[in-house]
Amino acid sequence: MFRVPFLIAVALVIAFxxxxxxxxxxxxxxxxxGAIKLGAWEAFPEAxxxxxxxxxxxxxxxxxxxxxxxxxxxxxxxxxxxxGARLAGGCSYRITGHTPxxxxxxxxAAAPGAPAPSIQSDLPTALNSRIILRDKDGxxxxxxxxxxxxxxxxxxxAEGNFRLTLTxxxxxxxxxxxxxxxxxxxxxxxxxxxx
Amino acid sequence: xxKFLFQVFxxxxxxxxxxxxxxxxxxxxxxxxxxxxxxxxxxxxxxxHRFYPLGEKPxxxxxxxxxxxxxxxxxxxxVSERPVRxxxxxxxxxxxxxxxxxxxxxxxxxxxxxxxxGGVLDLVIATPVQLTTLRKALPPVISQSILFETRQAExxxxxxxxxxxxxxxxxxxxxxxxxxxxxxxxxxxxRF
Numbered sequence: 001m002f003r004v005p006f007l008i009a010v011a012l013v014i015a016f017x018x019x020x021x022x023x024x025x026x027x028x029x030x031x032x033x034g035a036i037k038l039g040a041w042e043a044f045p046e047a048x049x050x051x052x053x054x055x056x057x058x059x060x061x062x063x064x065x066x067x068x069x070x071x072x073x074x075x076x077x078x079x080x081x082x083x084g085a086r087l088a089g090g091c092s093y094r095i096t097g098h099t100p101x102x103x104x105x106x107x108x109a110a111a112p113g114a115p116a117p118s119i120q121s122d123l124p125t126a127l128n129s130r131i132i133l134r135d136k137d138g139x140x141x142x143x144x145x146x147x148x149x150x151x152x153x154x155x156x157x158a159e160g161n162f163r164l165t166l167t168x169x170x171x172x173x174x175x176x177x178x179x180x181x182x183x184x185x186x187x188x189x190x191x192x193x194x195x
Numbered sequence: 196x197x198k199f200l201f202q203v204f205x206x207x208x209x210x211x212x213x214x215x216x217x218x219x220x221x222x223x224x225x226x227x228x229x230x231x232x233x234x235x236x237x238x239x240x241x242x243x244h245r246f247y248p249l250g251e252k253p254x255x256x257x258x259x260x261x262x263x264x265x266x267x268x269x270x271x272x273x274v275s276e277r278p279v280r281x282x283x284x285x286x287x288x289x290x291x292x293x294x295x296x297x298x299x300x301x302x303x304x305x306x307x308x309x310x311x312x313g314g315v316l317d318l319v320i321a322t323p324v325q326l327t328t329l330r331k332a333l334p335p336v337i338s339q340s341i342l343f344e345t346r347q348a349e350x351x352x353x354x355x356x357x358x359x360x361x362x363x364x365x366x367x368x369x370x371x372x373x374x375x376x377x378x379x380x381x382x383x384x385x386r387f
Contacts, residue, residue: 003199007206014210019217026222048294050301058222060300061229064236064257066267066353069294069305103309104290104357106264118251119263119361126263130289130359167262169290169357170307 032056038184040084041076041166073102073169079112079161081187087164089157091192093144095164097185102168105129109144109156112163123155140185226299231257233300234271237351243271244279246354246374266367268354270376275348278321278329280337283354283374285314287366290357295320297347304343312339316354319379320345337379352376 032055035042047056048067060067068075080086081093087109099105108117108126117125127142133152134140143149146158156162164187226232239256240247246268253259260267272279285291285308292307293316308314317340321329326344329337354374358367 003202007202010203010206011210011213014207015213015217018211018214019221022214022218023221026218027225048296048300048302052301054222057299058225061226061232064229064231064233065261066233066258066269067300067302069292069296069302069353071305071307071310072292072294072355104359106262106359108263115251115253115259116261116263119358119364120251128264128359165262167265169265170292170309 026055027059027062030055031059038076038182040078040080040082040187041184042078043074043076045070045074068167071170073167074171076166076168076184078164078166078187081189083189085189086161087156087187088192089146089159089162092149092190093156094188094190095142095144095154095185096139096188097183098139099129099166099168099185100171100182102129102171104169106167106169107142107154107164109154109162109164111157111160116165121155124153125155127152127154142185143190144187233258233296234298234351237269237271240269240271243273244377246270246371246376248368248371264357264359266356266358266364266371268371268374269351270354270374271349271351272320272376273349274320274322274325274345277378277380278319278325279376280340280379281316281318281320281352281354281374281376283316283370285316286369286373288356288370289359289363291316291370292355293318294353295343295345295350296353297345297350303345303347303350306341312341316374317341318343322346322348 031044031047033053034046034056035044044056046052047060048069078087087093106126106128110116119126132140140152142152142154144154144156146156236256236258248268249258249260251260258269290308293305294302295304297303319337319340320343323344323346326342354371356367356370358364
């Protein structure tokens with residue numbers, strides 16, 4: 001007797017539940033298509049433009065972030081290290097190499113979705129190209145750890161996963177498709193726990 | 196019983212097709228209906244034609260700095276009646292950049308201190324009609340300005356300044372607080 005209402009209810013629940021759930025999932029999972037992947041790093045150079053795909057437009061309308069325009073800079077994020085393992089607060093990492101050409105760059109670590117760390121913090125939670133120490137070739141070697149390290153040290157959250165954000169300011173690569181040939185710094189895990 | 200199972204299967208398939216349709220509809224329609232997009236938040240900062248510096252913590256409008264070293268200020272504009280002129284004197288910030296976005300947060304124009312004239316921000320946003328009038332008799336005040344033509348009368352501007360070390364923090368925030376985003380009154384000949 002209730003067969004028809006039951007079938008309609010099943011269809012409606014799946015349609016609305018599935019539709020809304022899959023949309024939230026898709027918008028949370030990524031900024032959109034058109035990512036540039038360089039090792040562990042990824043960037044979306046067209047996310048702020050009219051050329052962005054519908055998912056990117058939807059994501060940015062929902063996130064409400066003020067994105068970098070092409071003359072301003074390009075933001076790379078990394079959630080994983082060079083081997084593809086999630087960046088975890090309990091582990092130590094090394095970032096070595098150099099960035100693509102840019103006038104300045106800034107680097108910080110924060111939990112995914114968390115706001116950027118404060119500059120007032122006592123720990124070096126953010127670094128930039130002016131305060132970093134380099135070797136004679138201009139390469140840098142940054143230690144990522146929750147506890148203090150000699151040399152360039154970037155303090156990361158002690159627990160949970162974190163995400164690295166590297167912003168290149170005034171970079172000629174922002175509007176260029178030749179970015180694929182450029183090298184980004186490598187992120188390597190040096191150990192976990194107290195190692 | 197078998198018939199019923201078939202009907203359930205049919206209902207599930209219908210539901211999945213509906214879910215896929217709904218997914219597409221939400222993704223495509225969200226930018227037009229979102230109450231959390233950047234333009235809405237910039238408007239929520241307060242009156243338009245004013246720069247609002249952003250802090251480290253999200254303010255009432257939900258906007259905050261997204262980089263510890265980069266100070267930001269936002270200004271919403273409407274050039275449907277008069278052009279808007281953006282100016283800021285450079286007191287020695289190592290880097291500043293400006294982006295102009297339309298209502299749907301698409302980048303329309305961007306500039307930084309190296310691509311500007313003399314490292315100083317001086318830019319006029321105008322509609323094609325206003326720009327034609329302006330160019331006919333370019334007022335001397337804006338003879339050095341960058342003229343930006345837009346068909347989208349409304350939008351917002353994001354101004355960033357870099358403070359790579361603590362000693363730059365004051366210069367960077369002064370640069371933003373001294374920035375002006377105001378309608379530009381072109382003195383017309385009708386005043387004679």
